[in-house]
Amino acid sequence: MRTLIFRTVAPYLTSLMILFSIFVLLRGHNEPGGGFIGGLIAASAFAIYGIACGVSPVRRALYFHPMAISGFGLLVSAISGWLSLAFNVPFMTGLWTKVSVLGVPVDLSTVLFFDIGVYLVVLGSITSVALALEEREHG
Amino acid sequence: MAAETIDISNAMLTAPTALGDWMLVAPVGLPILFGAVLLMVRHETRLHAGIAIAGLLLTLGANAALLLQVLADGPQVMTMGRWLPPFGISFTADALGASLAFVATLVASVCALYAMKDIGATGRRYGFYPFLMLLMAGVGGSFLTGDIFNLYVWFEVFLISSFGLLILGSTDRQLDGATKYAILNLVGTTLFLTATAYLYGTFGTLNMADIARKADAMRETGPLMTLTVLYLLAFGMKAAAFPVNFWLPASYHTPRIVTAALFGGVLTKVGVYALLRVLVMLFPVERAELSGVIAWVAAGTMVLGIMGAIAQSDIRRILGFVVISGVGVMLAGLALGTETGLTGTILYAFHSVLAMTALYLLAGVIKELGGSYSLHELGGLYRTYPAMGAFALVLMLAVAGLPPASGLWPKIMLVRASLDAGWPWLSFAILLTGLLTTIALGRMYILAIWRNRPGQAPSDAATGAPGYGYGSMALLCVPIILLGIYPEPFIRVAEAAASGLLDASAYIGAVFPAEAAQ
Amino acid sequence: MEVALSFVVSVFFAVAIYLMLSKHIIRILLGVSIFGNAVNLSIFTAGRLMREVPPIIPEALPTPEVATASPLPQALVLTAIVISFSLFAFLLVLAFRAYQELGTDDTDGMRVAEPEGEPMPPLGY
Secondary structure (H helix, E strand, O other): OOOOHHHHHHHHHHHHHHHHHHHHHHOOOOOOOOOHHHHHHHHHHHHHHHHOOOOOHHHHHOOOOHHHHHHHHHHHHHHHHHHHHHHHOOOOOOOOEEEOOOOOEEEEEHHHHHHHHHHHHHHHHHHHHHHHHHHHHHO | HHHHOOOOOOOEEOOOHHHHHHHHHHHHHHHHHHHHHHOOOOOOOHHHHHHHHHHHHHHHHHHHHHHHHHHHOOOOEEEOOOOOOOOOEEEOOHHEEEEEHHHHHHHHHHHHHHHHHHHHHHHHHOOHHHHHHHHHHHHHHHHHEEEEEHHHHHHHHHHHHHHHHHOOOOOOHHHHHHHHHHHHHHHHHHHHHHHHHHHHHHOOOOHHHHHHHHHOOOOOOOOHHHHHHHHHHHHHHHHHOOOOOOHHHHHHHHHHHHHHHHHHHHHHHHHHHHHHHHHHHHHHHHHHHHHHHHHHHHHHHHHHHHHHOOOOOHHHHHHHHHHHHHHHHHHHHHOOOOHHHHHHHHHHHHHOOOOHHHHHHHHHHHHHHHOOOOOOOOHHHHHHOOHHHHHHHHHHHHHHOOOOOHHHHHHHHHHHEEEHHOOOOHHHHHHHHHHHHHHHHHHHHHHHHOOOOOOOEEEEEEEOOOHHHHHHHHHHHHHHHHHHHHHHHHHHHHHHHHHHHHHHHHHHHHHOHHHHHH | HHHHHHHHHHHHHHHHHHOOOOOEEHHHHHHHHHHHHHHHHHHHHHHOOOOOOOOOOOOOOOOOOOOOHHHHHHHHHHHHHHHHHHHHHHEEEEEEEEHHHHHHOOOOOOOOOOOOOOOOOOOOO
């Protein structure tokens, strides 16, 4: 699979796909999309990068180990559920707040952070499976 | 936004949540938090055991608090995300769920302790402790959830963690065993999903309390028998009931011994719990109609299971079959469906969780000291390690159902209940199983511990007493002996759990307080 | 439409069960995967089939204006798909590893964990 064309295109394709995955993640609150599908897109981006350029560049690019990423995602999701404890509402209640970033009002919610957590869990676990398989293939 | 003008009190909870209610989420939420942290510090293998044991002890504390709360005030409910039931997912803890969650967390903590020695740095890097935490989150969630689809989700959570634990080490035998375990369990959970789909189609709700109160009205029109049979099949597979139990002896002897201990102790009991919850609480009339079938399944499971154990010479495989035979004994109570029978089943579940875990840990200690799992090679351990002989004797008596250990009382109750129900053959099967268990484990005791060693001791056998092994077994032997000589508190909990199952009004009332008051 | 889909579901179930009865792990896996899809499709069908009617209640009304499909089964299906996807991914890796290590995907040949012809346990002491 390591043809010149593929190797040249793969980094751009990967970055585009990751950008798209973040778009899908953020649009997921009211429209089709969300953390799971976004994470899948991101994971397939890394898988493509791995097929084109080998596994070690992907691991370098990710910097953290994929399982650590999915652990962090799980933590983010869990904490966004536990945050309800501070507000006297049941577990996993969606809490909303408005923050103004450079004059633009942004709705922040625990739902969003839960979704980001899901994104990271899926990204981490699927990437780690894919990389393990690719390593075996090439090694 | 006109949302403020809409009256949300019909669909959403408006009262603030009491801090005590969080005890309901803690047994699930804490292991997830700690599991996530453990995944992040994957390479700091020295920290793993400490973090995991701290997390499990906290969970155990939360479980204990929850159990006390449930025993004092009846079932506890928390519905996620402020939605009122049946819209939101309810966590509902009654005496059955809370007590089983407590016992399961207890043995998981002991296993985590034992794993400090048994699982080396490689196993930890492959994620033993994170998987253990996520497994416990799944098990705790299964015991505490009040929503049947959520039960499916927790089943899958602990299933996927159990896959991870099962292949830790990736030897040929593990891959072989894990493939069979994974495929058959996946088929089992898919059957569960099928049943749940039809259930939702029939009832239009997934909240178990809601189903329980609507079941009577649906009995004329809905295909409740189909649902019950599907659930019986699906959970029977999970619980390793004959004739759908072949995944268990194919896989439970392959993983690390501490993993096998946890699986043998906890996982099949989740299946039994689900059977009790669905068949006794949701579909009691259908269960009564099926009781003959369940009784034959129970008798087959217990007798054939223990006969399998007699035919084996590897200690771990013997124990795998003993687990199956214990499931059969528990199913006997389900078949009877009387209060005494169910109390016996629940008490047997407590006993089985503790005793099977301890027996697997004993097998680990035997392997460590004697260098083998095979009855052909073992022997003479009594001479050098009398303390281990004592542990082995206690555990053997417990599982065989002989005094002074824990197996006696639940078996007495089950025999009594089956005689009361006019099924002497079932009580005969239970007693026969007890006899055969005594033979199987007694032979194991004599061959591995009492007789002189047939050959030379292998060079890899450890010398000196294994501190962690003895410590973990001692921790488990305390409740086992306590259950044997002072069973009243345990029986009281089991009775509360059984009556809560038979009369679901308290459970329903806790989930729907408004209607209960009317 | 529901009738047609129920036929599809039944075909899926039949194919899945046929494949799962095979001796080869890869066919069993395909069978398991189709089995999961059959269940998902049946849940989806049970929730009524509609074309693009979002189940959103207008602010002024207590119920939706027109009949909509039940959204809950679709949420259930999504959850089930996610779960079965991850389990299936794991199973594929596992089966692949098992095939590599054991050199066969025939279940008759996979007897490493439970070898045939084991000696009887000791009969005397």
